[in-house]
Amino acid sequence: MAHLPTPPFDRAADWVGQHLGHLVCDPGTPAEPARRGGQRAADSALASLDIAGYAKRRSQVHPAPSRGATVLSPYIRYGLISLAEATAAVADAPAADRRKFVDELWWQEYARHLYARVGTRNAAPLRREPAVAATPWPEPLRDDMVCMRETRDELERTGWLVNQTRMWLASHWSVRAGNDWRDGEEWMFRHLLDGSRAANRYGWQWSVGAMAAEAYGFSRWQVDKRAQAWCGSCPLAENCPIEDWPTATPGGAVDDALLRSGPDLAGPEAAEIAGIPEQVWLTAESLGERDPALAAWPHTPAVFVFDEPLLHQLRLSTKRLVFLTETLAEIAEQREVRILLGDPVAELAGVALASTFAPVPGYERRVAKLNVVAAYPYPWARRPSGGDVRSHSAWIRNSPSRR
Numbered sequence: 001m002a003h004l005p006t007p008p009f010d011r012a013a014d015w016v017g018q019h020l021g022h023l024v025c026d027p028g029t030p031a032e033p034a035r036r037g038g039q040r041a042a043d044s045a046l047a048s049l050d051i052a053g054y055a056k057r058r059s060q061v062h063p064a065p066s067r068g069a070t071v072l073s074p075y076i077r078y079g080l081i082s083l084a085e086a087t088a089a090v091a092d093a094p095a096a097d098r099r100k101f102v103d104e105l106w107w108q109e110y111a112r113h114l115y116a117r118v119g120t121r122n123a124a125p126l127r128r129e130p131a132v133a134a135t136p137w138p139e140p141l142r143d144d145m146v147c148m149r150e151t152r153d154e155l156e157r158t159g160w161l162v163n164q165t166r167m168w169l170a171s172h173w174s175v176r177a178g179n180d181w182r183d184g185e186e187w188m189f190r191h192l193l194d195g196s197r198a199a200n201r202y203g204w205q206w207s208v209g210a211m212a213a214e215a216y217g218f219s220r221w222q223v224d225k226r227a228q229a230w231c232g233s234c235p236l237a238e239n240c241p242i243e244d245w246p247t248a249t250p251g252g253a254v255d256d257a258l259l260r261s262g263p264d265l266a267g268p269e270a271a272e273i274a275g276i277p278e279q280v281w282l283t284a285e286s287l288g289e290r291d292p293a294l295a296a297w298p299h300t301p302a303v304f305v306f307d308e309p310l311l312h313q314l315r316l317s318t319k320r321l322v323f324l325t326e327t328l329a330e331i332a333e334q335r336e337v338r339i340l341l342g343d344p345v346a347e348l349a350g351v352a353l354a355s356t357f358a359p360v361p362g363y364e365r366r367v368a369k370l371n372v373v374a375a376y377p378y379p380w381a382r383r384p385s386g387g388d389v390r391s392h393s394a395w396i397r398n399s400p401s402r403r
C-alpha cells in the first residue's frame with residue numbers, strides 16, 4: 001500500500017506522472033483535457049451555461065465554435081453536477097433548447113439504469129448480436145481520412161468528443177471496418193474524461209446495432225452536414241472511401257428477458273446510519289462537494305483509493321487521471337483527504353466509513369467486504385424500479401413528468 005502526498009491543484013499533471021505514471025496508457029504525454037477537474041470548474045461551467053441554440057447545434061462538429069454541446073459530461077460523470085442541478089440551471093432557457101437538453105440528461109439516467117440492471121454483463125450483446133460488416137477494412141482510423149484523423153486526435157488529446165463523432169467512431173470501427181466493438185469501447189473509455197461503463201457501453205451497443213433493430217451507419221453524408229470543411233481539405237475528397245453507406249448484416253436477437261424486468265442495483269432509499277464514521281469514502285461516482293456522504297460529515301477526513309489492480313488493467317489516460325487528481329486536490333483544500341494507492345478492500349479494511357452508494361457492480365462487490373456505518377442514497381433523478389429497460393423509449397414511458 002502507498003499513502004500518496006496531497007496533490008497541489010496546479011501540479012496535478014506532475015503528481016500523476018510521479019505517482020501513477022506506471023498505470024497510464026500514455027506515460028509522459030502532456031495532459032490537454034477539454035475540462036479542468038474540480039468543483040470550482042464544475043460550478044463555473046454550470047453558472048455560465050447558456051443553451052440558446054442547443055437544439056439545433058448540439059450535433060455540430062466542426063469548426064469548434066459552431067458547436068452547441070455543453071461539455072458538462074465530465075462533471076456529471078463523477079457526481080460534481082447532478083442531473084437535477086443541470087436541469088435547474090436551464091429553467092429559463094428557450095423552450096425547445098431546454099426540452100432537448102433535459103432529454104439528453106434523461107439519456108444519461110437511462111444508461112445508468114440499464115447498467116444498474118445488467119452491470120458487467122453489458123460487455124455482451126444485450127438485445128441483438130452486433131451487425132456484421134460486409135467487407136471488413138484492415139485499417140479503420142486512417143490518417144488520410146480527415147474526419148477519422150481529426151476525431152481520433154481530439155479524443156486522444158482532449159478526452160472529449162461531441163456525441164455525433166462518438167457515433168461516427170463507433171460505427172466506423174465496427175459496422176464498416178468489422179472490428180470487435182469491445183476493443184473500440186475500451187480505447188474510447190481510456191481516453192474519455194467522462195468515460196463511464198454505463199454510457200460508453202450503451203453508446204457502443206446502440207451504434208453497432210446491439211440495442212436497436214439496425215446499426216448506425218456512418219458515411220460522408222454526416223461529415224458534409226456537420227463538418228463540411230473537413231471534406232474540403234481531405235486528400236480523399238475525390239475518392240472518398242465512405243461515400244456510400246456501410247452494408248452490414250443485422251445481428252440476430254438474443255435473450256433480453258433480464259432487460260424486461262429484474263433486480264436493479266439501486267442502493268438505499270434513505271440514509272442508513274449505524275455508527276460514527278472515521279472517514280468518508282469517495283468513489284469515482286461521488287467526487288462532488290455536495291455528495292451526500294461528504295456533506296453529511298463536513299469535519300470527517302475523506303479517503304480516496306486509486307485502485308491499483310484495476311488501473312493496471314484499465315490503463316486510463318494521463319488526462320483522465322489528472323482530472324480526478326485536480327478534483328481531489330480541491331477537496332483537500334477544504335478538509336483532510338487521504339489518498340491511497342492499492343486495493344480498496346485491503347486499504348480500507350476495518351475503517352468505519354461513510355459512503356454514498358454507487359450503482360455499479362464494483363462498488364457492490366467491495367462494499368460487501370467493508371465496514372460502511374453510514375450509507376447514503378445515490379442521487380437518482382428517478383429511482384430504478386425493476387421495470388422495462390430494453391430501450392430508452394420503453395423506459396421513459398414509465399417515467400414521471402420530466403420537465
Ligand SMILES: Cc1cc2nc3c(=O)[nH]c(=O)nc-3n(C[C@H](O)[C@H](O)[C@H](O)COP(=O)(O)OP(=O)(O)OC[C@H]3O[C@@H](n4cnc5c(N)ncnc54)[C@H](O)[C@@H]3O)c2cc1C
Binds near residue numbers: 170200
Ligand atoms: C459511442 C458513444 C460513447 C459514449 N460514451 C459516453 C461516456 O463514456 N460517458 C458519457 O457521459 N456519455 C457518453 N456518451 C453519450 C454522449 O455522447 C455524451 O454524454 C455527450 O457527448 C457529452 O457531451 P456534453 O456534455 O456536451 O453533452 P450535452 O449534449 O451537452 O448533454 C448534456 C448531458 O446529457 C448527458 N448526455 C447527452 N447525451 C447523452 C447520451 N447519448 N447518453 C447518455 N448521456 C447523454 C451527458 O451527461 C451530458 O453531459 C457516449 C455516446 C456514444 C455514441
